[in-house]
Amino acid sequence: MTELAFIERSFVNFRDHSFPDGSGHGFRWVDLKSFRFPRDCRDPELLTAVVTHEEFRDDYAGGGVGPDGLRHGPYWLGAVSLDGYQPVSRDKAALVLKEWANQYGSLPGSLEDALDATLRMTVSSASRLYCLRDLGSGAFHDWGGVHGDFHEFVAIDDNRQVLTLLVAADD
Template identity: 50%
Template sequence: MENLLTYEASTFVNFRNYKFRAPRSHGYRWVDLKHLRFPAESGQAQELLSALIGHEQFRDDYAGGGVLSEGSRHGPYWLRLVTPDVYEAISRERSAYVLSGWVNQFGDLPAELEADLQQEVFDRLAAADHIYCLSGLGDEAIHDWGRVHEHFHEFVLIDRSAGRVTLLVAADD
């Protein structure tokens, strides 16, 4: 099923690359987006979620190791416990609300960061036909050092008109 999706590109928005007015005392924050193409005749969302989970680009611990083709971790979770069933359909409004809350939790952002987040995150949410959120998998799903992230938000955006699945992870550590 991995052949259903073709890796296209990644975008990484690193909050440390922007000049904040006041020094930030919170952790390292970032948004990672992985874009994968799918053919027009692709099936239902569950099929696309399954193909995404099976794709090499999904094997990323988001803790500096990058994508590991034989990796056993996905973010803070054991890869084997991430299935299409743990993704919950979520509205554009709810996903934007969750991400806005996380983005703005420490106050105002530099204008350049706001503009980049609008383009890379919020415009993509608005364009998606379907959005899925990785729901809390519980303590048993967290791998041996998976608590490195203070916050870990994951969304899968399906944009059929563009033929693209975007894996969006927003986290801090």
């Protein structure tokens, strides 16, 4: 089994930036978790490794990572598997994330800079990207509908041997 070594977590909270209307646009954020992987790993091995990693056990609603956690975002952990991920192009991933980020209007420059340094850099440097498809409401955990939007991508960067789990959501 492929082992991933957790490197770091980056978090961009929209509320930390001043919007022209003063709103901060609710509870919106981007969470990136980066992992080092060994050379010559195949994508199914990497996707399986990230889904089974302790850092994946995150409800993304304030509970944080729980070693015995049963939730991942809006879904029961057991509902998320390798089959839930589909390949996506850089352009498509960038478009989804841009539309999500700008859905309420233009962003302040400081937030654009923070997103460029994290989210967009991760997408543009990826050798391959995968998107977690909508698993449907049947996969929701007991309070899984709390996220207004939940976008998850896995970015695999072969040059740096880094896999990044990227979640952009609002709750």
